[in-house]
Amino acid sequence: MNNATDLRATVREEYGAMARAGSSCCGPSTSSTNGCCAPAANPDALAAAIGYDAKELATILPEGANLGLSCGNPGAIAALKPGEVVLDLGSGAGFDAFLCGPKVGTKGQVIGVDMTPDMLARARNNLIGYTQRTGLANIEFRMGEIEHLPVADASVDVVISNCVINLSTDKPQVWREIARVLKPGGRVAVSDMVLLKPLPDNLKNAVEAYVGCISGASVVDDLRRMMINAGLATVRLESKAAYVAALTAGDDPLYRNVAAALPPGTTPADYITSMDIRAVKPAACCAPGCCP
Numbered sequence: 673m674n675n676a677t678d679l680r681a682t683v684r685e686e687y688g689a690m691a692r693a694g695s696s697c698c699g700p701s702t703s704s705t706n707g708c709c710a711p712a713a714n715p716d717a718l719a720a721a722i723g724y725d726a727k728e729l730a731t732i733l734p735e736g737a738n739l740g741l742s743c744g745n746p747g748a749i750a751a752l753k754p755g756e757v758v759l760d761l762g763s764g765a766g767f768d769a770f771l772c773g774p775k776v777g778t779k780g781q782v783i784g785v786d787m788t789p790d791m792l793a794r795a796r797n798n799l800i801g802y803t804q805r806t807g808l809a810n811i812e813f814r815m816g817e818i819e820h821l822p823v824a825d826a827s828v829d830v831v832i833s834n835c836v837i838n839l840s841t842d843k844p845q846v847w848r849e850i851a852r853v854l855k856p857g858g859r860v861a862v863s864d865m866v867l868l869k870p871l872p873d874n875l876k877n878a879v880e881a882y883v884g885c886i887s888g889a890s891v892v893d894d895l896r897r898m899m900i901n902a903g904l905a906t907v908r909l910e911s912k913a914a915y916v917a918a919l920t921a922g923d924d925p926l927y928r929n930v931a932a933a934l935p936p937g938t939t940p941a942d943y944i945t946s947m948d949i950r951a952v953k954p955a956a957c958c959a960p961g962c963c964p
């Protein structure tokens with residue numbers, strides 16, 4: 673596997689190409705295969721299969737905001753309330769950010785952060801369609817890395833993210849950043865790919881599987897440990913087997929190659945799942961005498 677700097681550059685390059693193509697199925701240009709991050713030849717069908725509301729998609733989402741790059745539905749587990757501040761890590765073309773906007777309303781705010789200039793340009797361009805459809809102007813997209821968030825301490829009510837943290841080359845740092853920017857009592861509502869057990873070495877080192885949100889995924893116990901070490905509490909990790917079935921359905925080249933590289937008699941679903949990842953940043957002073 674390449675070093676962390678090379679990997680990050682590759683991730684940025686590949687997602688930049690997807691943003692320019694406007695589809696997940698452009699395939700990693702540096703790989704020998706024609707894989708996709710998500711097997712979403714039809715992004716709307718994938719969204720429906722992972723629990724998005726077709727009416728919300730039709731009425732809120734600007735054209736081209738759903739690139740079929742998602743592996744879950746973080747907005748559905750975020751229990752957003754009007755007036756809340758939401759931060760979307762790796763916001764891509766703005767898919768989840770746009771769907772969260774009406775939920776937090778005029779007094780709320782959604783901030784999307786992404787490190788890929790072409791994704792950011794696409795998301796910002798989509799803001800016009802969002803405002804036309806909803807009458808709202810409560811979303812902004814910021815350039816940045818999720819390991820160094822361009823967001824103030826203790827300023828966010830809910831951190832969401834959809835199929836992004838697996839792509840980070842420094843995941844403990846991402847979880848520390850999440851804990852830093854959350855207000856005391858703030859919530860984590862993240863969807864991501866997670867490993868049920870370590871992948872065989874041949875897959876661990878495959879760049880296309882890394883860009884495709886598979887080989888960078890954390891093993892579930894490591895994920896829990898990173899979250900707790902960052903200071904988060906009430907960690908709840910829930911496997912969404914139906915989402916994985918939707919992601920692996922069809923004849924996506926990435927999953928076909930992954931399946932071929934696994935030991936005989938095993939399938940991708942034996943190793944990898946999509947998880948709903950929830951946690952809370954404990955209130956600073958939860959009991960008398962607990963303040964420093």
Ligand SMILES: C[S@@+](CC[C@H](N)C(=O)[O-])C[C@H]1O[C@@H](n2cnc3c(N)ncnc32)[C@H](O)[C@@H]1O
Nearest residue numbers: 687741742762763764767786787788817818834
């Ligand atoms: C699989 S796509 C998901 C996009 C979006 N969340 C969605 O569901 O449509 C991953 C996104 O994360 C961004 N990304 C990957 N690693 C990142 C990092 N370390 N910091 C910021 N953005 C990152 C990529 O540029 C890309 O837009």
